[in-house]
Amino acid sequence: MTTRPARVPGDVLVHLRRARDHADRHYAEPLDLDRLADVAGLSKYHFHRLFAATYGRTPAAYVSERRIERAQDLLRATNLTVTEVCHAVGFSSLGSFSSTFRRIVGDSPRDFQERYAEGAPHIPGCYVFMWGLVERSASEEKPRRVHDS
Numbered sequence: 001m002t003t004r005p006a007r008v009p010g011d012v013l014v015h016l017r018r019a020r021d022h023a024d025r026h027y028a029e030p031l032d033l034d035r036l037a038d039v040a041g042l043s044k045y046h047f048h049r050l051f052a053a054t055y056g057r058t059p060a061a062y063v064s065e066r067r068i069e070r071a072q073d074l075l076r077a078t079n080l081t082v083t084e085v086c087h088a089v090g091f092s093s094l095g096s097f098s099s100t101f102r103r104i105v106g107d108s109p110r111d112f113q114e115r116y117a118e119g120a121p122h123i124p125g126c127y128v129f130m131w132g133l134v135e136r137s138a139s140e141e142k143p144r145r146v147h148d149s
Helices: 010-025 033-040 044-055 059-077 082-088 094-105 109-117 125-130
Strands: none
Touching (some): 082 094, 094 109
16 A cells, blocks of 8 residues: 655645755755755744655655765766765765665665776866866856946
8 A cells, every 4th residue: 555645735835845946956055954944934843744745755865865866976977086975965974975875876885986987987076176066056156247337
């Protein structure tokens, strides 16, 4: 028997999506339940319950999954070390990064990286950090305003 997600009123979905989108954009920053609930404009307990019922995972699990997805991209496409990737995607502990990565992906970060390393050109890590590709995407950049003096 499968369980169906709880039906959440449409106006609450707007708030949940706002927090989920914030987590998607700011996955590399410290994100906790209080911060995401604040973005959603809900109490943290109500937010946690509704988020889990709507998306089938807790807010913390959602953020971890986003971070691991981004880590996979970086491990496949760059020459960054596992430790550099760990910190770039928002983990503060290499141990928790490695165990979370293994739980979600099924491989250690090192094994995953080695599997994709054969013959693939990689983006040098200095370019990744120089252009801020780790912290933000180009679509998040705010356009500069030109002021006439």
